[in-house]
Amino acid sequence: MSRIDDYRQVAPPGAVDVIQKLAERVRGRRFLNLTGGRLGGGVAEILRTAVPILSDLGVDTSWEITGGDQAYYATARTLQATLEGAERVLSDEGLAHWVEMNRVNAKKLALDADLVLVHDVQPASLVTHRTDGRWVWRCHFDCSSARPAAWSFFRQFADQYDAAVFSLPGFEGRLGIPMYVVEPSIDPLSEKNRELSPRELTDILTSLRVVRDKPLLVQIGSFTHGDDPIGVVNAYRLVKKHHDVRLVLAGTGGDEPDRVEIGNELREAAREDPDVLVLELPAEAYRQINALQRAATIVLQKSVRAGFELGPAEAMWKGKPVIGGYAGGLAQQIIPNATGYTVYTVEGAAFRIRHLLNNPELIPRMGAAGREHVRRSFLITRHLTDFLALMIHLAR
Amino acid sequence: MRTAAHPFLFVGCVELRQTLDMHALDERELMHRVAEVPADSVFFHTFGYFLRHRPFTTAYGNDFARWAALEIGDRALAERLAVVDPFAFPTVEALREHLVTILQDHLRARGGDLRVEFDRAFHFQRSHLVEVELGLAATTLAEFRAGLAAADATAIYLHAVEARARGGRRAGDFAEWLRGALELPALAERFERIDPYLTTLERVRGRLLRLVDRALEEERG
Known part of the structure; x- marks a missing residue:
């Protein structure tokens, strides 16, 4: 388990001192996180780091999850999908069951805390059982294009919170409560991001059959239209006419028809070209992702x-x-011409790859700028600072 | 060495951002929104830019100019907005008026607006600053120099930008203390002349430190 002082070596100078000063002001306060589960996903990754550190800093921090039967989980997933803009069927009975199951959850959970942070949709209706303390809905997804009927239903719960927190301005839906912006973060000391020794790196890459004899292009992401791995293969093919490179596409597959279809297409591309490697990895393949990056x-x-x-x-x-x-x-993280490029098309991606390969001195320069950008803006230390500032601000 | 009547306490800050659910998808909407958003939001997107600006990014001077350049691709508007120095205005309302006037004039001179997708809209925000006492105090100029060199960069923003622009302390906290508590009016005046526009907090810190070093040398000489 990491402690806050471990982060002095990676955080910007003074950042850990600021965190400690902020924590002094909320020492002893109870801070409860409620999620729909403990496994997988960015939320769990962040909480696994943040909860022990905040406890170590003297903030009485806990993390509870809600549970229920299959119908409860299915409705929560469908409701979240509609809030993300997907067209799905939601039944009144299913929604009533979701609310009822959260009533049962509320009886089992100790909800007394000075700040209760409810993450995403599954536990969201617990707010109707709030006692004292401040309640904040932490939305980790983009709900700006939520289906109107789903949003109207969900809003009756969301408006009962004292505030909501979104990951980006523009990700919010229409609410009558204050809405704050806290960007997510990475843990530089986690398995996914910690330094790897040359030996570890070689061992992992060997086990993945990744050869490092040519410049390596890597995309890690799901095999879905959203992450566009087919577009990456097409960009690679445009680059390949001029540069001898390899491409690794690492991601999660799945049973959904589009994932199966895209997975098959990628494997076909890999069969035709020995310089293309497609790796299906489980979501928790943190060391492998670390090594590939x-x-x-x-x-x-x-x-x-x-x-x-x-x-x-x-x-x-x-x-x-x-x-x-x-x-x-993505556009928030990448600073064009400084840490990389944002592109709109396959051709744009190929153009930028060729530009970097033809001007190799830019690669370490942009890499160094990117690392400093992340150090300031996207490390867990900045996230902890925001958490604590939110606690202090809401307690005013 | 001169001792101050009261110590200077270095205070940093954390910016808690609040989204206002107000958006602009083209220049005309930007003009209307700038005219109607709370003054805190105009402040956030102009003065607040200094807190977020990093040395390796292109300096646009404020969020509006950055958006015009990168999202709308209207270089002329970006130039006209970028040159607006927020420190040149006595109030945020005066700054707002000037921004609206520029947008209005720009819209008169050109034809139809280029609308962007919602992803690329200008999203209006404001912020709440949570102050953090850094445990650094100074009663002499030498101690002040040590504190200034060691303080988190957000302290430079709070004492040199926020204090001047929103706190009603037009000279800034540093200059006020140097003049009032340490009785160094000449150094205070030099501090006031430091121009934080289009630079970074670290550069401002560097310039302030050089001024203090010169004053310390003069004191010793």
Whole structure:
């Protein structure tokens, strides 16, 4: 378990002192996090780091989860999908069951705290059972294009909070409460981002069958239209006419028809070209992702639809230039011409890859700028500072 | 060595950002929104830019100019907005009026607006500053120099930008203390002349430190 002082070696000078000073002001206060589960996803990654550090700093921090039957989980997933803009069928009975299951959850959970941070949709209706303390809905996704009927239903709960927190301005839906912006972060000391020894790196890459004899282009992301891995293959093919490079596409597959179809298409591309490697990794393959990002010459994140997606921040922390699609939080993380490029098309991605390969002195320069950018803006230390500032601000 | 009547306490800050659910998808909407958003939001997107600006990014001077250049691709408007020095205005309302006038004039001179997708809209925000006492205090010029060199960069923003622009202390906290408590009016005046526009907080810190070093040398000489 990491402690706050461990972060002095990686955080900007003075950042840990500021965190300690802020924590002194809320020492002994109770801070409860409520989520729909403890596994997978960026929320769990952040809380696994933040909860022990805040406790170590004297803030009485806890993390509880809600549970229920299959119908409860299914409705919560569908409701979140509609709030993210997808067209799905939501039944009145299903929604009533979701509310009822959270009533049961409320009886089991100790909800007394000075600040209760409720993450995403599954536990959100617990707010109707609030006692004292301040309640904040922490929305980790983009709900600016929520389906109107779903938003109207959900808003009756959201408006009962004291405030909401979104990852980016523009990700918010219409609410009658104050809405704050806290960008997510990466933990530089986690398995996904910590330094790897040359031996570790070689061992992991060997086990993944990644050969490092040519410049390596890497994209890590799901095999979905949103992350556009097919577009990455097409950009690679345009680059390949001029540069001898390899491409690694690492991501999660799945049973959904579009994922299966895209996975098949990618594997076909890999069969035709020995310099293309497609790796299906489990979501928790943190060391492998770490090694792939470190081995990359250029990291791609050519998404056409995205939430915040911390892939660029992870890659920049490892000193890599990033070429990303102009979507969601990618444009927020990548500073064009300084830490990488944002692109709109396959051709744009190919153009920028060729530009970097033809001007190789830019690669370490952009990598170094990216690492400093992440140090200031996307490390867990900045996130902890924001958490504590929010606690202090809401207690006023 | 001269001792101050009261110590200078270095205070840093954390910016808690609040989104206002107000957006602009083209220059005309930007003009209307700038005219109607709370003054705190105009402040956030102009003076607040100095707190967020990093040395390796292109300096646009404020968020409006950055948006015009990068999202709308209207270089002429970006230039006209970038040159607006917020420190040149006596109040945020005067600054707002000037920004609206520029947008209005620009819109008269050109034709239809280029609308952007919502992803690329200008999203209006404001911020709440949570102050953090840094545990650094000074009663002499030498101690002040040590504190200035060691303080978190946000302290430079709070004492030199926020104090002047929103706190009603037009000279800034540093200059006020140097003049009032340490009785060094000449140094205070030099501090007031420091121009934080289009630079970074670290550069401002560097310039202030050089002024203090010169004063310390004069004191010793």
